[in-house]
Amino acid sequence: MIYCRPNPNPYARTQRPTMPRLLKLTLFALLLNLGLMLLLRVIFWWWFRDAGDPLSTADLAQSFYLGSKFDLRLVLLLLLPLLVLGTSARFAPFAGPRRARAWAAYLSLAVIAPLLVYLLHMGYYAYLHKPLDATVLRFAANPLISATMVWQSYPVVWGGLGVAIFAVVIYRLHAWAIAYFAEAPAAGGSRRRRLALGTGVAALVLFGLYGQISWYPLRWSNAFFSTHAFAAAVTVNPTLHFFSTLKNRRLNFDTAAARAAYPRMVDFLGIDAPDVAAMNYLRTVTPAGNLAARRPNVVLVFLESFAAFKTGIYGNPLKPTPHFDELARGGLYFENFYVPQPGTARSVFTLVTGIPDPEIVRTASRNPLVVDQHTLLAEFKGYQKHYFLGGSASWGNIRGLLTRNIPGLVIHEEGSYRSPRVDVWGLADHNLFLEAIEALNSLDDGPFLAVIQTSGNHRPYTIPEVNHGFAYDERDTAELNRFGFDSSAEYNSFRYMDHSIGVFMEQARQAPWFDNTVFVFFGDHGLPGRGEHMSAADVQLALNTIHVPLVIYAPALIPARRVERVASELDVLPTVAGLVLPSYRNTTLGRDLLDPRFKDSAFAFTILNSPNPDIGLVGEGFYFRGKADGSSERLHALGSTTPREDVAAVHPAQYARMKQLCRDIYETARYMLYHNGGYRQAAAEGQ
Known part of the structure; x- marks a missing residue:
């Protein structure tokens, strides 16, 4: 049970205006989420790295740098409801035990949901050696087969138990944070100072969502900065990448029609080693009399x-x-x-x-x-x-x-x-x-x-x-x-x-x-x-x-x-x-x-x-x-x-x-x- 102890003197801790308690709670949740996502990224890199073909130091650093930007965007999106609704006396997390419990549950969900997606990302990468994207939904077409494969391939019971325990810990941590910050000031300083603080926070949030100092915002394509396939897998935020690919999840091609066309395309393209079964389009060309020597x-x-x-x-x-x-x-x-x-x-x-x-x-x-x-x-x-x-x-x-x-x-x-x-x-x-x-x-x-x-x-x-x-x-x-x-x-x-x-x-x-x-x-x-x-x-x-x-x-x-x-x-x-x-x-x-x-x-x-x-x-x-x-x-x-x-x-x-x-x-x-x-x-x- 969460108890938000009333504080008759909100400035009891200090006589100087301090950071508002809603902002403190938001910052706490932000750092907690970012820290956990960084840990997951390190684990992913460590688990799937290939000692025979490692990422260069520069690529690895860039992967973590860009990955942290994607993580920040997701966390800010998840915390926007707290920043917006939390300013209302009716919906604030400090407006009584029921509100406190509701916000503790939401903030915990904001941690657990991306965690589950990241775990799915790890399983998907282990299975297909590619980052999680919306094509994972195709496995829902055969749910029994897919569920059986997951059950037989991964430690579902122990993993589920671990996630459940972690969820309880995260909930209690957020409940403690709400109760702790309830004793801090609701807002500090003059109206002008509060307005300046609100404007500054809004600007920082917008910049975090935009992601970079450029004419264009941070986009999924930034994750594919390297020709090393593993760099993109380390860089992407699985949740954001899933939704980025969701609108393109329908594979818009007809294999049967392409296979029927293949024999004619062999002649049209000059394919030197045709293979109807594999539909191989590779041809090695050695031009005659070109300028290669120069x-x-x-x-x-x-x-x-x-x-x-x-x-x-x-x-x-x-x-x-x-x-x-x-x-x-x-x-x-x-x-x-x-x-x-x-x-x-x-x-x-x-x-x-x-x-x-x-x-x-x-x-x-x-x-x-x-x-x-x-x-x-x-x-x-x-x-x-x-x-x-x-x-x-x-x-x-x-x-x-x-x-x-x-x-x-x-x-x-x-x-x-x-x-x-x-x-x-x-x-x-x-x-x-x-x-x-x-x-x-x-x-x-x-x-x-x-x-x-x-x-x-x-x-x-x-x-x-x-x-x-x-x-x-x-x-x-x-x-x-x-x-x-x-x-x-x-x-x-x-x-x-x-x-x-x-x-x-x-x-x-x-x-x-x-x-x-x-x-x-x-x-x-x-x-x-x-x-x-x-x-x-x-x-x-x-x-x-x-x-x-x-x-x-x-x-x-x-x-x-x-x-x-x-x-x-x-x-x-x-x-x-x-x-x-x-x-x-x-x-x-x-x-x-x-x-x-x-x-x-x-x-x-x-x-x-x-x-x-x-x-x-x-x-x-x-x-x-x-x-x-x-x-x-x-x-x-x-x-x-x-x-x-x-x-x-x-x-x-x-x-x-x-x-x-x-x-x-x-x-x-x-x-x-x-x-x-x-x-x-x-x-x-x-x-």
Whole structure:
């Protein structure tokens, strides 16, 4: 029984204002919870550590540091009811024995519930060697079998008895704390002091929930900072990670459909050791006559919203992109290049993984269940790897995708630059390029692989006052509208993007590494719009949102050529790897655009994400489109003046071929999204 002894003189202990008793109780509960969670994390690390493959000291320290932040967030969430309701005389824990018992029970539950989840996390990790996530709910489909397995595998009775005893101890501890702090002052000092104290506490709580000093809050992807799988398992707070993955718990793929497609995908992808039972997509590629002996550097550049129809090389009469056009004329220019879908986060995921993002509501980069992926970026062994973006890598949760799967990757983001942030997207693009040049010039000898992700060509279309000589071009709005631009702000933002490319290449040409570097420029996605110079298909079939330019530029290494064949963003990394690596392992859907084996099967898969996605396939002269459920299927002629017309009946063989391949790629992509991670570990072991 809890007895809250009344205190006729709340200032009997001291004549000076002290911390209010509610705050003391909250702090006690906070420290108790954090201490127990730290102990559980230490036990987890100690129990599951692998002496043959230990975490580095740096990774271990980072795991505990980030883990404590996740723990703090959970504890603060659990203690919010106490902080809010406890200020009310009616619900305060010091308002009588019944309230005291109720709050002691709640605070004990706030300790026991996360403890039980942590124990489940340990059992889950022991069973599957992965952190607890929402897929654990699948075991509820066979409760008797699952319960029997648990009963036969773990000390359920002794464990349950231990938890029960611990629960009693924790309850009595909280009961004692409530009774003890009941003798402290309810509030101390003047009204102004109480207001200041309340404001300060609220600010600290909000900061603890936010988790870091950054434009973006602490997110689940922060836990996947290392390519060592055990680091994430130590870092995550199991309760928070479970709820983070809950919305993605449905495994959105059809194994039977993917298996039916597998024999055809073997031919399409050139899989050298097919295995229908295991559905193996691995192929080891040894390109002929590439640049591997020179060990060239690689620079990949995402160009934000860089729609093909807005560029001069595509035929826009406004010629807003003279610098990019020069690169296109001097390099390999793929004029029929398509990304699978609009959206920057989806484009980043596609480039890195070689899988089009089939997630329906949120992007795949935001799904913790698919963070493990094998990427060709990891195949660049011996390369120094750097990723530059003007904002934060927490945007779109791409941090987890990158740091989890690319060994040795250094991310340059907001907070690591000297240049100022100009808007919500971070650095101005020309400053991002200059920061990248400075970083690359400072590298030690040895090849490097750099990815630069621009973001300035986006509302609010910010062009900084200090802009390295950019000159505005004010034109009549009607003229801009005729050729695909909505406003002068958009037009000049697009021109500023091109200006930034010019600044970058001017500096790069002066660098000692320029002649031995392969530059790859491509749009991350297109934009809706129309212009007098555009094809009817680009406008009427919405290809303008996915049709972007691709240029591979290395004037000292690769002859200039215009390539008309259809190309996909899926193919970028295999093509680059085929140019610069002696051999590489490919496990996903991309193919080398320069490999003669695939010259007669050039296609680009497209998908418009929705509950019943629109899927499509762009081929030579045709575009197949349909719903994922098999409805609304049609074939369009890209060269027609009436491209919306369905020509499936006129070209039945082409229709049948493209329909089958489109569905095969779609089902394979959905399956591959959840099964590509196993290759990542194999690649890591081969470092």
